[in-house]
Amino acid sequence: MKxxxxxxxxxxxTFFIVFCFCIFFNxxxxxxxxxxxxIFTDENGNRVMYNTISLYPxxxxxxxSIGLDVRLYIDQEGNVxxxxxxxxxxILDKIWYIRYGQKGESIFINFGGIDSATLxxxxxxxxxxxxxxxxxxxxxxxxxxxxxxxWGMETLISNLDRKEVFGARFYYRPLIKSGxxxxxxxxxxxxxxxxxxxxxxxETKKDEISVVAVDVEIPILKTKTISTTWFTDIAxxxxxxxxxxxxxxxxxxxxxxxxSSDNGNGYITGFLGKLLFLDYKLVYKNLDxxxxxxxxxxxxxxxxxxxxxxxxxxxxxRQEGYIAELSYSYKNLFSIFVSYDDMxxxxxxxxxxxxxxxxxxxxxxxxxxxxSASIDKKDFKNWKTFKKLDTPNTxxxxxxxxxxxxxxxxxxxxxxxxDEYNNHITKTKFELRIMF
Numbered sequence: 001m002k003x004x005x006x007x008x009x010x011x012x013x014t015f016f017i018v019f020c021f022c023i024f025f026n027x028x029x030x031x032x033x034x035x036x037x038x039i040f041t042d043e044n045g046n047r048v049m050y051n052t053i054s055l056y057p058x059x060x061x062x063x064x065s066i067g068l069d070v071r072l073y074i075d076q077e078g079n080v081x082x083x084x085x086x087x088x089x090x091i092l093d094k095i096w097y098i099r100y101g102q103k104g105e106s107i108f109i110n111f112g113g114i115d116s117a118t119l120x121x122x123x124x125x126x127x128x129x130x131x132x133x134x135x136x137x138x139x140x141x142x143x144x145x146x147x148x149x150x151w152g153m154e155t156l157i158s159n160l161d162r163k164e165v166f167g168a169r170f171y172y173r174p175l176i177k178s179g180x181x182x183x184x185x186x187x188x189x190x191x192x193x194x195x196x197x198x199x200x201x202x203e204t205k206k207d208e209i210s211v212v213a214v215d216v217e218i219p220i221l222k223t224k225t226i227s228t229t230w231f232t233d234i235a236x237x238x239x240x241x242x243x244x245x246x247x248x249x250x251x252x253x254x255x256x257x258x259x260s261s262d263n264g265n266g267y268i269t270g271f272l273g274k275l276l277f278l279d280y281k282l283v284y285k286n287l288d289x290x291x292x293x294x295x296x297x298x299x300x301x302x303x304x305x306x307x308x309x310x311x312x313x314x315x316x317x318r319q320e321g322y323i324a325e326l327s328y329s330y331k332n333l334f335s336i337f338v339s340y341d342d343m344x345x346x347x348x349x350x351x352x353x354x355x356x357x358x359x360x361x362x363x364x365x366x367x368x369x370x371x372s373a374s375i376d377k378k379d380f381k382n383w384k385t386f387k388k389l390d391t392p393n394t395x396x397x398x399x400x401x402x403x404x405x406x407x408x409x410x411x412x413x414x415x416x417x418x419d420e421y422n423n424h425i426t427k428t429k430f431e432l433r434i435m436f
Contacts, residue, residue, distance in 0.1 A: 034411075034431040038073065050075055054431075056096065063105075067096035067112075069135065089161060093138040103145065110143040116298070117143055119154045119169045121283075123233040123268050124193040124211045126294035127355065128165075130158045132301050132395065132417055133425070139164075139301075150176045156193075158301070165296060165304075167193040171215075182219045185229075189215040193296050198304045206241040209308045211295050227273040236265040237291055239308055249309040251422070260311035264291030270323070283323035285343070288315040292348065298355070298376050298395065302420050310348055320344050321351065333361045349379045349393070354386075362403055370401035370409070392422040401433075408434045 034054045039047050050073035058067040073081035084090050097112035113134060119125040130139040142157040151172045158165035169191035175184045194210040213235035221228040243260040250256075270283035285293055290312045300307065321343035329335035335358070342352040357374035365371070378393040380386040389396060396416035401409045415427045 034433045036429050036431040038427075038429060048075060050081060058096075063101045065097070065099045067098075068094055069096040070094050071135070092140050092161070095140060104147060106147055108143065108145040108147070110141075112140055113138075114141045114143060114156070114158070117156055119156060119167050119193075120171075120189055120191050120213075120215055121217070121231050121233055121268065121270070121272075122294055123213050123215070123235050123266070124191055124294065125156060125167050125296045127298045128156070128158075128167075128296045128300060129298055130165075130301060132298070133419065149173070154191075163196045165193070165195050165300070167191070167296065182222060186218045187216065189217075191215065195296075195304060198308060200305070204242065207243070207308075208240045209243075209295070210238045212236055212238070221273075226275050228271050229273055230269075230271055232267075232269040234265070234267055235291070236263060237295065237311070238262065239311065243308050243311065247309075249306055251306045251309070256309070258309055259313050260308060261290040261313045261315055264288040264311065264315055266291040266293055268293065277328060279325075279327045281323070281325040285319075285321040285323070287319045287321070287343075289317060289319055289347065290315050292350075293321075299378070302392075302418060305420050312347060317345075333364050335359045346379070351378070352380065353378045354380070362401065362409075368403050370399075370403075372399045373397065389416045390424045390426070392418040392424065394418075408432065 034052070034056070036052045036054070037049060038052050039049050053072045053074070055070045056067065057070075058065065060066075071084070073084065075081070084093070095112045097110060099111070100109040101107050114128065114130045116127045116129055117125060118127055130141045139159040140161060141159055142155075144155045146152050151170070153171070154167075154169045156165070156167040169189055171187050171189035173185065173187050175186050178184050190213070192210065192212045194208060196208050197204070198207055198209060213233050215231060215233040217229055217231035219227065219229045239260055239262045244262050246257060246259045248255055248257050264287070266285065266287040268283060268285050270281065272279075272281040274280070287293060292307075292311065295307070321341070323339065323341045325337070325339040327335070327337040337355075337357045339355040340352065341355075343350075354375070354377045357372075359372040360370065362368060362370040374395075374397050376395040377386055380393070388394075394416055396414070398414040399411055401411045403409045409432075411431045411433060413427075413429050413431060415425075417425050419425060
């Protein structure tokens with residue numbers, strides 16, 4: 001592993017310049033930094049502990065927001081890990097996000113990390129993320145939406161550096177200028193998603209995976225206390241020739257032999273809207289046995305090398321299931337979201353699936369504490385299997401903050417996830433975050 005001496009980077013003059021820059025930057029924008037420790041595995045398989053110095057400058061002008069993620073990793077001898085600074089891709093990795101507008105506005109652009117992205121009603125892309133193993137694995141993706149009165153589109157690219165996952169939805173509102181109550185919001189859509197190289201091996205041919213869908217939605221009720229929109233999606237999967245013939249593939253550390261059946265389809269319908277102060281979504285799923293709902297989901301980036309291989313080799317029997325979601329938010333102080341997804345029978349080891357997230361700001365916790373947590377738990381049968389975290393069906397992130405000064409907080413961060421080979425990864429770290 002190559003290092004450069006810390007003293008070659010940071011002299012007293014350099015430190016003074018950086019300090020002055022942070023002060024000046026804070027006069028115009030927002031910025032904070034953190035101190036912590038992380039452990040990496042080097043090329044020899046040794047675990048090496050690093051102290052980390054991180055800066056997260058963010059600024060906004062009108063609808064444009066930019067965030068950077070600049071991290072220095074320093075070993076116990078004062079050497080800086082050089083691997084993170086020696087290529088153009090490393091420079092791009094320092095971009096946390098560049099965002100214009102917000103989801104649902106006329107124009108929305110997000111360049112960089114994709115924390116959670118859903119296209120349309122979630123039939124193809126549902127809470128997809130390219131940040132599951134961030135910051136160990138950084139991808140620079142793109143979300144680009146336009147939303148005008150009569151038409152619009154949502155687009156997604158998971159990684160601009162190489163061909164991976166792409167998605168788009170186009171929609172049209174033919175009656176928007178009619179002035180008819182509710183009916184003027186009638187919407188027709190068409191969407192698709194594709195992974196052009198799931199195993200990341202250029203030598204593997206005809207291994208692409210795609211899903212296409214058509215959808216319709218129309219509001220059926222709108223009052224001060226309740227609103228309801230009905231929607232329906234019809235979708236179909238298309239698999240490359242690799243999957244439709246018997247072949248070997250690796251799942252975790254096991255080599256398996258299988259083939260999948262092509263052209264599986266799914267019918268999805270449901271309601272979404274508001275009930276008093278709650279947002280809700282209720283979904284009914286009726287699927288071929290060789291169709292996976294929300295194929296590009298939150299786990300996809302760590303499952304993509306084998307996910308298409310587990311698709312059934314027959315469309316029978318037809319499967320039924322449901323989804324229930326509730327969410328609530330209050331300004332920037334409190335938010336909660338819960339989703340429960342299940343099927344009557346499950347051959348894929350996916351269901352039931354619980355996704356939950358909560359965030360509480362320190363203003364609600366005596367200005368001393370803050371708390372945020374998110375969990376995705378798949379294929380749990382009871383409380384005993386639910387609380388087991390060291391399995392490749394769990395994504396967990398916990399952050400507990402304690403304010404030690406008006407502009408400084410100590411955070412305890414716990415993460416549970418896994419890699420593409422089903423190796424369990426657990427990480428607990430402490431950070432001191434300072435607002436400059």
